[in-house]
Amino acid sequence: MDRRKVFSYFNGASTVFADPLVIHRRLTRSLGGNPNEVCSRADLGIAGPREDYPTEEDYQAAIEQEIASEPMRFDASEQLMDAVREVFVMAPFDTATGEGATELDCRNALAAFVTFLTDQKKTAVNSPTCSPPTENPPQ
Numbered sequence: 001m002d003r004r005k006v007f008s009y010f011n012g013a014s015t016v017f018a019d020p021l022v023i024h025r026r027l028t029r030s031l032g033g034n035p036n037e038v039c040s041r042a043d044l045g046i047a048g049p050r051e052d053y054p055t056e057e058d059y060q061a062a063i064e065q066e067i068a069s070e071p072m073r074f075d076a077s078e079q080l081m082d083a084v085r086e087v088f089v090m091a092p093f094d095t096a097t098g099e100g101a102t103e104l105d106c107r108n109a110l111a112a113f114v115t116f117l118t119d120q121k122k123t124a125v126n127s128p129t130c131s132p133p134t135e136n137p138p139q
Helices: 020-030 035-042 056-087 103-126
Strands: 007-010 015-018
Touching: 007 103, 015 020, 020 056, 020 103, 035 056, 056 103
Parallel strands: none
Antiparallel strands: 007 015
16 A cells, blocks of 8 residues: 555544545645645744743733734634544544544644655655666667
């Protein structure tokens, strides 16, 4: 299966397989054409540790900016998780039994997909190229 570039992930019920090109296309469409932008908005973490700021005023301004961005972050997270549940065909969560995909399962599936794509890019970059043609091609 490795040669076919098939992606596997846990959908909340079992490990399943998917065509990464289909996942990427559907995720891109579901997120309005720019999944990276939605992911970025979902993970806005502006204020770092206090020691990263030269003054207390700078630190407080960063905290205020982070608080002001929370509604946008929450909206983007909802949009992202809805898209992941749909595109990855995650098992619906059953509140009566506790079975099905949790939000953590959805985040893990997305993270595994991103890792898969990153690994594929590394492999493509490191793949050997064809050897140059010889002067006397086989007859």
